[in-house]
Amino acid sequence: MDLIKYILLITAIAGQILGIVLVFINLIWAGVFYALYFVALLVLSILFIIERKKEKEEDDQNDYSDY
Secondary structure (H helix, E strand, O other): OHHHHHHHHHHHHHHHHHHHHHHHHOHHHHHHHHHHHHHHHHHHHHHHHHHHHHHHHHHHHOOOOOO
């Protein structure tokens, strides 16, 4: 799961940088890279939300505050 997050993070960063460069070169390719950037950010956000929910469930199960 961590490898997927790293790949998506690198894709999002590269997509944004390449999108900015390609705005000056070719608008169609810039749109394609911005679309990839958006999809990578969307999937990355979903993965972070899922991971946070799992952590929250683990914290609730390991709650020893009733002593």
